Every structure is written in structure tokens, then in C-alpha cells.
Amino acid sequence: MGVGLTSIAIFPVLISLGVNNLTNGILNTFVVALVLGIALRALGVFGVLGIAGFSALAGKLLGYSVPMAVAIGLTSLYGFPGTMILSQEAAKGAGENPEEVAAIENYILPKMIVAGFSTVTITSVIVTSIIAGRIGG
Secondary structure, three states: OOOHHHHHHHHHHHHHHHHHHHOOOOOOHHHHHHHHHHHHHHOOOOHHHHHHHHHHHHHHHHOOOHHHHHHHHOHHHHHHHHHHHHHHHHHHHHOOOHHHHHHHHHHHHHHHHHHHHHHHHHHHHHHHHHHHHHHHO
């Protein structure tokens, strides 16, 4: 569920690697990725919208509500401790008494913590493996 960023961000990376390979390294992967990022941003392609859209679709398939799915997907942007702080603040804002706050927090906090750790870890592993592959090659 929390692989929104990884799924969205991998396409420009793959394109950058492809361009690098096609040009036999004349156009560096990282330079191409930078140019793609600037071009996509200039064209109005926002990463957050991609994450939200992918998360909403994946969440529906997994039985989550759209708001919960999008919140889980967006954990890739802020990781820990942001996931914990935002979950606690959302529970405080939505709950009308201490019991409701605790129930809301107990429902969303575990999902957000796991998603934050897993998306940051998955993204780090993928990016590191790409970089390590380029350095060793």
C-alpha cells in the first residue's frame, strides 16, 4: 500500500537509465533525471497527485477508504516521526473526547507508522541499488 512514491518515481528513473544506456553514458543518468524532473514540474505534473491517485486506486483494491489510502500513500513524503505526529494531531482534531481520540489514533497510527517505514526503506533500497549499480558498472 505504501509504495506510491516508489511506483511513481521509478518511471523517470527508468527513462533516465534508458537514455544513459542508449547514449553509452554520454548523457549521465542523474543529469537526465534532473532534466526530466524539471520538465515534468514545468508541465504541471505533481508527484503528490501521482501518489494520491495511485494510493486511492490501490487502497480501493485493498479495502481502504480513499482518505485513509491517500494518507498512507503520502507517508512516503514525510516518513517517521512525521507519520506519528500527523496521526496524533489528526486523532486530536477529529476526536471529541479522550476515548474517541484514542480509538482514532489506535486505528490510523499503526498503518501510518508501518507505511512510513516501509516506503522510505523501499525507496532507499531501490535508489541505492541503482546508484551502486552505476558506480560498480
